[in-house]
Amino acid sequence: MNQLLDMLLIGVSAASIYALMAISMVLVWRSTRVVNFAQGGMALLSAYFGYELVSRTGNFWIALPIAMILGAAFSAFIEFFLMRTLLKHSSQGPIAAIAPIIATLGLLGVIRAGIGFIWGHGDVQFEGPLSKVGYKVGETTLFISPMGLFVIAFVVALLIVVTIVFQKTNIGLALRASAYAPEIAQLSGIRVSGVRTLGWAIAGAAGAAAGILQTVNGIGGLAPESLEFSFLLVFGFIAAVIGGLESLPGAVLGALILGLVLAFVQIYISSTLGFIIAFLLLLVVLILRPQGFLGSKASRRA
């Protein structure tokens, strides 16, 4: 019984961070048809922004939203200066399909080197304001801490905000229309290129939140070559693919499935098998249901 509860708590708190990461990948995919493999690096950079802000202001609650805004600004900057030029230039030959992928890898390398130049190669410590020690119920310690609870609550709040923006506002309508049919959206007066930049910006903010929460709820250290953030990228990608890479609710569902499966494996089988299981899950989904659970059939080819 206790183990089951632990599994749920671990699974959901991990899933909430994967969900943010998956959402940022889905948003970028929907707006420019690029899977941004630099998303992990951008999240890492935003986490460094958060670290810098906390050490300047001393207040995590101010630093978190500002870091998210900075992450959004950086992401929009990348879309505006790199991706636009790229999609304009290399649209011919066999390279066209892979050029954006290659470019995001280059971006990842530049970001890592930049972080190394500014903050050095050693680990920096970035701790949150809340305790990471689990709540006690009687004799047993649960796997959920004040920090973990905050992570879940914050992500749920963000998801509600994103849902409202997408479903109830004109901006959300423009975002959905440009993703669904760019030409028609353009014809009906939406500035699709601007909307694309906006999509990247929201993705940058979500990635920034994922990076910061992952750090303060995890080991509390940051390094340019962080393996943790590489795995964050991979798990975000897997969650997005499970959900169909097109759909925001799908991304959240995929993150929940991935988080719970990983928690189950970690508690009942072995903690070393995590990556192998996640990879097998990815392969199984891609082979059996390549359009994901909430994606349309046509979305696979692009």
Next chain:
Amino acid sequence: MLKKHPLITFIIFGFILFLISNRLDELRVYQGATVAIYVIAIASLILLIGYSGQISLGHGALMAIGGYAAVLVRINYDAPVWLTFVVAVLAAALGGALLGLAAARLSGPYLAGTTLALAIGLPSIANEFSFLGGEQGFIFDVGFPPASLGEDFTQYKWYFWISWSAALIVTYWLRHVLSSRYGRSWRAVRSNDVAAELAGIHVGRNKVLAFTISAGLAGLAGALLGMTLLVSPGAFPLALSFSLATGAVLAGVTTLGGVMIGAVTLVAIPEIALAIADRYGGSETITLNLPGLLVSGLLILTVLLVPNGPVEQMHARRAKHAKSGKTSHSPVELTLRVGSKTWSTKK
């Protein structure tokens, strides 16, 4: 010369390399061996990306499979060296075939993500299992150079010989394969898979075959890299997969001709970065970060400015020059009239 007598050209090239290797110091010989290893790895990636139209960001992981297979066979069964290389090729090809079966059904971003996941996760698996040697890994001992080569034949020169023999054989063979029936089928599948299917080419089978061959070559490169370096998770980092992608893009993915450009650049960049760092006081920050910055910056610039690689760009320019004086060589001339406007392929 290359077109008419490829075998002779390759043999002459090998002989020149042999002469050069006698005049270089140890460090350069070692770097020369590394160039040969990159030549194999990049060629395998060019086969995959440029000819079969699939992408792999996980060739570092496939190299790791080859390296580990070779060293495990060498240590546990004391197999002869040539056999360990064969095992490396077969093991990586098997891994590639399994991956290729899934890959044949996937398009660009999905395949990129899946192979990237493999490149990130696979090296860390070696840390978890003790029979894979953990963090410090294994030394892949290929033995001393044969005594008949003389007293002053060093270990590094032996590596150089082995690596370059492998690289020359691989490129010669690949040149042959790529201009054969298989190469043509792959290009057909890449250009238009529906048309290829209609022409009787089995698309899925061809994609899996390309992936298998490419993985096998990557495995060979991995075993060679393990020989010169170590077989450990640190020898096959994520950065290796990225470097290979960079090398392939620099070489130009559509032709095997630029493969040397990619390989030499990858080996030269850390050297250049070190030289620059020395000039500016040799601070640790610069030495550690500059190679990564140069590789990534070069990657972005190449994709932006010469997306098809410098060699292809040169060919395209020359073709344009040759054409500009004469009339169109196009065998079919099309003219399209709509209203008062006319479009034509005729110049």
